[in-house]
Amino acid sequence: MIKITDEDINYAEGILLKPGQNFDLERRLFIRNLCTIDLQAVPGSGKTTALLAKLLIIEKRLPLSENRGILVLSHTNAAIDEIKGRIGHHCPKLFSYPNFVGTIQSFVDTFLAIPAYVNKFKRKPVCIDNEIYSETIEKLFKYGKKGFKQQEKNNALYYNSNFNVLHTFRFSFGEGVFTLKKSINGNPLEIKTPSKKLKPFTSQELKRISEWLWITKMNVMEAGILHFDDAYALADVILYNIKGYKELIQKRFQYVFVDEMQDMEQHQFQLLETLFANDNSKSIYQRLGDVNQSIFPSSISTIDIWRQRKDKLFLKGSHRLSKPIANLVSKLSIAPSELEGRGLNNDGTEITIKPLLIIYDSKKVTEVIPTFSTKLNEYIKSGLVPDDKSNAFHAIGWRKNHDHDNKICLSDYHPDLKGLADKSEIDFETLEDYFHTHSNDDYTLANRRKSLLNAFVKILRIEGVKDEVARSFTITRMVRFIRLSRSNEYPIFNLNIYNWSVKLIDKDIKSIKSEIQKYIPDFLNLFNCELRHSADFVSNPAIYIPINNEEEEAVNYYDKDGFKINVGTVHSVKGQTHIATLYLETFFSTGYGSYESQRLRNQFIGTHISETIENHKGAGLEKIKQSAKMAYVGFSRPTHLLAFAVEESRFESFLKHLNKKEWDIIELKKTAVIDS
Known part of the structure; x- marks a missing residue:
């Protein structure tokens, strides 16, 4: 020991x-x-x-x-x-x-x-990737299956068109057999007749729909294409x-x-x-x-x-949170947990800034973030808040967008807000999409080379080209095949990939696309194939174009006072430390209200969430817990300044009894901004 x-x-x-x-x-x-x-x-x-x-x-x-x-x-x-x-x-x-x-x-x-897969199928899986899995199961689901009649196929397609289970249902493994579940942690998949179908499926028809889904899922697995969730079913397999x-x-x-x-x-x-x-x-x-x-x-x-x-x-001691912020956050801890705010200024003095409450008229919703920025600038100039421009100031909310004018979400506070695509994806809809997967500060050839090779692998996959053992190509197997089987062409292929990678760094997108389009027939000829099914993939314009640095500043930041206010969801800042955070209440479902100011009304006036949960009667308890956890995470990001924005009618209905000595308050009225 x-x-x-x-x-x-x-x-x-x-x-x-x-x-x-x-x-x-x-x-x-x-x-x-x-x-x-x-x-x-x-x-x-x-x-x-x-x-x-x-x-x-x-x-x-x-x-x-x-x-x-x-x-x-x-x-x-x-x-x-x-x-x-x-x-x-x-x-x-x-x-x-x-x-x-x-x-x-x-x-x-x-x-x-992977060991479970090798043990069962005697070879390694091709990939474990959600995007490629979704593409593969979509294709195989529509293929005919041995022993099934056309009507049975139609029944399976009709079932999925109504219940949309294809991309969410999973294998579960227990007692030596695979069964189907609605999702990785869901209930068993129920095969039933859609309500709009006039004549119900017979028990035999329902059985065949289940078998169609099971065979489809197994075909994808046998092809070596795994969803991340499949890894857990396979883990159960090897343990059993x-x-x-x-x-x-x-x-x-x-x-x-x-x-x-x-x-x-x-x-x-x-x-x-x-x-x-x-x-x-x-x-x-x-x-x-x-x-x-x-x-x-x-x-x-x-x-x-x-x-x-x-x-x-x-x-229990937080070196991030000040005592005023910790006092508020501690009221939101559902699980028993003591919280002591021990945050200090750089000179060792105690941080004493009170939380800021911004009360706004609904017509002034777009002025909330600018008001926060102005107030923050005052704190910076007075020396109460550090003048740190690096990812230090954030405006966050639970829900980004909405489908109704009366449901306030992040996009109401900041109408130009846009989301960034997931840069971890390796599978995209068009050839040109593969040219736009790198941040402006990434100058590495290796990452661009990998993106280009993934694009060529995608072309082979769309064309249905398989390797010598009927598997979809991976980057490694594709390059090895060209090097060993087409040795005369390999130097040309390798040089092209290098030159295009260099051009990607220079963002010469138009030239790259044109050159690759001209080369693709020669590339496919290496595999005894012609350009057919992937023509649209090769020619269509990009769908995924990530926002570049300049655009990103304009849409996901507010910049008025010489520093940026980053705008995003609570989920996007989980684990981060900020200097100042503005929490924007947003609509999220219904149940004991629809906004944090409604569900957490008691916590704002000093009651611990455990007491609210214990005494709550009626519906909405889970929504209270969800809101408490979301606010707990959001409120616990800043070291110095925490602000909360609440619409004035909800303030009057739910928060007017909070201790105003513990808050600095700004009211955004219809006619003017009054700093009190």
Whole structure:
């Protein structure tokens, strides 16, 4: 057993903390602890930094006895990149075999899903990718299937056209067989007659629709195309078929650390529990997070999923939040959690800025963000708020857009708001889309080369070109095929990809598209194929064009006072630290009202959310909880200034009794702005 000393902690402090800073007693207790525990940590508590300190110290003891490893998991690639960026230089052993630092998805893919697939199909899957999966199942669903009559196919198509299950239904594996579910964590898929069909399906017809869906799903899997969710069904397969496989995983990893546990979905949580949480587990299993910050959709609340252990550690001191902000945030914590605001100015003095309440007439909704900017500028000039222009000031809300004029959402406060496409996608609708997947500050050839190669793989996939064992081509197999089977043409192909990658950096889009279009017939000829099905893909204009830096400033920022106010959803800023945050109430469904000012009326006047939940009668309880979690995350972003915007009729109805001594208030009336 590793024993962590004061000298070890001093070593970690020297790497992770600023000169003169030290880990307090709470954090030292956690750093020293190498038992199976839960850590409940408030926003800004330095939870991840404390974990990194523990990892730095363990690194000095590697390799462990019997060459066992360390497993470090989080939910997103960004979180893993932060870990690697902060300690990677100091921990070369931690980021190599037998250790594994990655996302929960990459862990499941590597250690469970891919081995399960190889064991079942005797080859590796082609890819695990949601976009390619959706494209493949859409195509295979419409193919005829052996043994089915045309009418049975029509019935399956009709069923899906009414219930739209094709892209959401999943395999579930239990007791040695696959069954169909509505979704990864949903109920069994119910095959029934659509209500508008005059003559109900017979039981045999319903059975055949189910079989059509099952065969379609299995055909996609047999083709080697997996949805991320399929990895979890395959994990169940290998744990069922290979007795003792779980114990092999435990033997591999002596210590398991899962950061941001509250972001794990039900199936992810359950798999980790199955692997590491049993009484006889050979692994030390530590789960870190804040149950109150679970805001991602789930059919079951994370508080119900993650039932924390009775013996757990707490980090209750927030070095991010000031006392005034912490006082408000603490009223919103559904799960038991003490919260102490310990945030200080750079000179060590206490931050005392009161939260700001902006009360606006509905006709003045577009003036809310400019008013916040003006007030923030006053604080900056007075020295109360740091003059930091880097991603420091945000205006956020729960819902971005709406479908009704009377439902206020982010796009009402900032009408030019636009969303950015997911740059992690590797599958797009047109050839030109593949030219627009890089940020302006990315000058690497490798990323552009990969995008171009993905475009050529897509062309082969649309044309239905398969490799020698009837699999869709991947980048690796495509390049290898050209190099080995078309060796005379390979230098030309390679040079073209290089030249086009260079031109992508220079944004010479028109020239690139023209040159690739001319080359594609020669490219397809390498595979004994002609341009047919992919003609539209090659010729159509781009659908996905990400906003460039200049446009982004104009649509997703407000810039008036010499600094930017970033505008986005609460989800988009989860995990971030701001200097100032404006929380904009937005419409979200109905139930005990439709806005945060209605559902959290008692918390604004000082009542803890637990008391509201305990005493609530009638409908809307889940909406209260959802709003509390969303506000908890949003309100806990800023270090110095928290502002909240409420429409004046809702203020008069629900918030007029709040303690005005604890708030600075600005009213945006129909005729003028009055600063009080």
